[in-house]
Amino acid sequence: MNEKIAGIILAGGKSMRFGQPKAFATKDGKAFYQHSMDALTPIVEKMVMVTSPELKHRFQSSETKMTIIQDREEYQGHGPLAGILTAMEQMKAEWYLVIPIDVPFMNQSIFRTLMKHMDQDVDAIIPIAKGKLQPLIAIYRNSVKGLIKYQLDHEHRSLRKLLDKCNVKYVDMEEEQSFININHQADYQKWVKKQEDK
């Protein structure tokens, strides 16, 4: 455990492509958002799940280190950066482990690998997996808070844009399975069918 490190679960998306709130889809009898919690729980002392007013009442947690909050009002629905900023303002830490709610194959070892790169000169630690940057499964330092606020105040919601202005450590990940994210209902149904056929 490290008190300098806190967890942020991003759970305020609209799930338009999925057709219903994907946080509550299940894998192995457990909701997707619980898989995200499980990936962070062994590592962090405290964590927040940042969601929308519409979804807030649907999340449950008996985990004492978890708080469920909603995006700061003026940034509600403004994308993942709104969730990250809201969490950083609510919960003080030096480093934040960030995870979305649509990566049910994720596990703590991915974060343990990223954590090896935490040092003074770095603002963000971003994995590269499946040939892509993965800025939503990443570590951010509190040094980026001001930049995130600036971007949101100027309607710049892109994480890529934030990374362009930061000192970023990119980490190539050999393990790809953990990074599978489920955006479309069809992908989820394909996976469910595969399990049933096994």
Ligand SMILES: Nc1nc2c(ncn2[C@@H]2O[C@H](COP(=O)(O)OP(=O)(O)OP(=O)(O)O)[C@@H](O)[C@H]2O)c(=O)[nH]1
């Ligand atoms: N707190 C917060 N989280 C968000 C917001 N927008 C997206 N997220 C989360 O960020 C992660 C990635 O979201 P996306 O899959 O890109 O977007 P989505 O809105 O969930 O899905 P689509 O509507 O299909 O694009 C998910 O965990 C979302 O719940 C937001 O405005 N606030």
